Amino acid sequence: MAIRHLNAHGKGEYTYDYNNDILLFKIKGREYATSLEFDNLVLDIDKEGFITGLQVFDASAVFRLSKLALNNIKEFEFKTTIENKVITVQLRFTPILRNKKLIRQGQDFVREAVDAGIKDSEVVCTVA
Numbered sequence: 001m002a003i004r005h006l007n008a009h010g011k012g013e014y015t016y017d018y019n020n021d022i023l024l025f026k027i028k029g030r031e032y033a034t035s036l037e038f039d040n041l042v043l044d045i046d047k048e049g050f051i052t053g054l055q056v057f058d059a060s061a062v063f064r065l066s067k068l069a070l071n072n073i074k075e076f077e078f079k080t081t082i083e084n085k086v087i088t089v090q091l092r093f094t095p096i097l098r099n100k101k102l103i104r105q106g107q108d109f110v111r112e113a114v115d116a117g118i119k120d121s122e123v124v125c126t127v128a
Contacts, residue, residue: 004122006052006123008124012027018070021059022055023055026044030050032044032052036087036111050080056107074096078091082113084120087112091108
């Protein structure tokens with residue numbers, strides 16, 4: 001089966017819920033359909049079956065960063081791949097603290113999507 005691609009370079013946005021420590025990255029202008037939940041990670045799927053958003057709960061613990069650093073991110077990219085019901089998310093971002101860029105942060109998440117009804121695909125989203 002061919003892998004479908006979605007190129008969203010420069011089309012991303014992020015929000016950080018400081019009080020609840022939830023970090024959200026998403027692609028602008030995509031129509032939401034459903035979500036997949038895995039422990040502290042929620043993936044949003046659009047109507048075409050692409051992963052177009054991700055929410056990380058307890059983000060300061062997951063990334064070992066202060067909430068202040070997570071509250072100011074200027075650059076990020078995420079790449080998601082779904083292949084044979086295995087979801088891989090590669091997330092990289094650069095937080096700003098006291099007007100200085102910190103070391104580029106990131107996390108790779110790999111999860112099995114049992115009976116999720118999603119098709120093989122690849123998404124690349126960036127903001128620079």
